[in-house]
Amino acid sequence: MFKKFVPSTDIAGHTPVKTSVQRQIRANVLSQWKIEPETLEAIWPKKEGLVHVKCREHVSIYTVNSEPIFFQHFDGPFYPTLRLLHKYPYILPKVQVDRGAIRFLLAGAHMMCPGLTSAGGYLPPAEEAIPAERMVAIHAEGKEHAVGVGITKLSTEDMKKINKGVGVETATYLGDDLWAIQTL
Amino acid sequence: MGRKRAQSPPRQAAPTEDEGAGSSSQQPVEPPKEPTPPVRVIYCDVCSFPLEYCEFGSSFTRCKESLKESNEELYNKYYSDEALQSKIGTLSLEAQKKLEKDAAKKEAKAEAKADAALKKKLASQVTIKRIERTKRKHVTAIHGLEAFSIDLKKAAKQLAGRFATGASVTKNAQGLDEIVVQGDVSDEILEILEKGEGVLKGVPIDNVQVVEDKKKKTEG
Ligand SMILES: [Zn+2]
Numbered sequence: 362m363f364k365k366f367v368p369s370t371d372i373a374g375h376t377p378v379k380t381s382v383q384r385q386i387r388a389n390v391l392s393q394w395k396i397e398p399e400t401l402e403a404i405w406p407k408k409e410g411l412v413h414v415k416c417r418e419h420v421s422i423y424t425v426n427s428e429p430i431f432f433q434h435f436d437g438p439f440y441p442t443l444r445l446l447h448k449y450p451y452i453l454p455k456v457q458v459d460r461g462a463i464r465f466l467l468a469g470a471h472m473m474c475p476g477l478t479s480a481g482g483y484l485p486p487a488e489e490a491i492p493a494e495r496m497v498a499i500h501a502e503g504k505e506h507a508v509g510v511g512i513t514k515l516s517t518e519d520m521k522k523i524n525k526g527v528g529v530e531t532a533t534y535l536g537d538d539l540w541a542i543q544t545l
Numbered sequence: 546m547g548r549k550r551a552q553s554p555p556r557q558a559a560p561t562e563d564e565g566a567g568s569s570s571q572q573p574v575e576p577p578k579e580p581t582p583p584v585r586v587i588y589c590d591v592c593s594f595p596l597e598y599c600e601f602g603s604s605f606t607r608c609k610e611s612l613k614e615s616n617e618e619l620y621n622k623y624y625s626d627e628a629l630q631s632k633i634g635t636l637s638l639e640a641q642k643k644l645e646k647d648a649a650k651k652e653a654k655a656e657a658k659a660d661a662a663l664k665k666k667l668a669s670q671v672t673i674k675r676i677e678r679t680k681r682k683h684v685t686a687i688h689g690l691e692a693f694s695i696d697l698k699k700a701a702k703q704l705a706g707r708f709a710t711g712a713s714v715t716k717n718a719q720g721l722d723e724i725v726v727q728g729d730v731s732d733e734i735l736e737i738l739e740k741g742e743g744v745l746k747g748v749p750i751d752n753v754q755v756v757e758d759k760k761k762k763t764e765g
Binding site for chain 1 (some may be wrong): 581594640
């Protein structure tokens with residue numbers, strides 16, 4: 362989403378979000394992330410206005426105090442920015458790619474099943490399986506911090522079974538043009 | 546405008562999660578929970594990645610050097626022989642070699658690119674052109690500033706404010722952006738560039754040229 366993103370030309374404008382809409386977004390974020398309301402309140406205080414930064418191709422970035430905290434494509438899920446995920450790593454379920462896949466991820470590729478199912482990868486056990494179309498934190502073999510945020514294209518059990526094609530679609534990754542933007 | 550929740554019945558039956566467990570005997574108010582403190586990730590001063598990812602960036606050598614200088618302890622955490630051994634993980638030796646080779650290539654490429662950009666910058670010219678409109682009236686056109694990463698709109702605004710006159714960014718005949726300031730202010734602009742005032746900084750004065758564009762031949 363942010364492989365080639367130039368703020369000066371790809372941003373259409375900043376608009377403060379109406380209070381009623383903010384309330385709705387907050388409820389959605391609370392249901393989509395595994396986050397306590399008080400922690401979300403610390404990240405995004407109710408008295409602090411949320412700003413909608415409208416971008417090209419139906420991408421929306423939301424900022425608090427001009428710091429991007431999450432983004433959305435069309436009316437899809439609210440993806441936390443990678444910097445926010447680094448601060449609160451537990452808010453999304455975790456998958457891991459092996460070391461060989463890291464450089465592909467950093468070039469903006471989606472994550473193929475074999476990179477997730479190999480010895481260096483990690484998918485949760487069957488009893489904690491993640492369904493398809495869920496946001497996940499993408500971790501990497503031997504690294505402490507997440508390297509990307511994505512969405513599952515198959516359930517994690519199917520990734521193990523099918524072990525072919527894209528398992529996780531990358532939404533943002535370390536070093537993309539969203540990473541470069543610290544304030545908007 | 547606090548809603549008086551305690552007195553009025555709840556407006557919507559919001560299903561709270563702890564309701565399911567015990568139905569009637571609930572303590573009404575729990576002590577407010579503390580937010581979870583954020584994890585502090587240390588980012589690289591050079592490439593902005595978390596330190597452990599520097600090896601995948603395009604400035605690995607510089608990242609390492611900078612960390613060694615600024616924080617020996619962290620440097621050892623990531624680059625001691627042991628750390629290097631363990632990070633290879635499940636990757637085969639061959640794949641690791643390839644990865645290192647790729648990283649070196651990427652780095653060389655990034656350096657070459659930065660070098661070329663610098664050269665280009667040093668070679669680009671800025672011209673300040675005094676253009677005669679009528680016998681008495683002039684405008685001053687400046688172009689080439691964008692090569693020195695100067696925001697033209699901001700620069701025009703600064704100049705307009707400075708000379709209390711009009712200044713705008715327009716495209717010239719060649720389709721290149723230039724700043725046009727009303728009045729003859731070429732000497733003043735040269736001086737501003739020399740001092741590097743406001744956003745108009747970073748232009749080596751040797752790269753600046755002042756030219757005149759007259760309608761008629763210079764009068765004797
Ligand atoms: Zn670095």
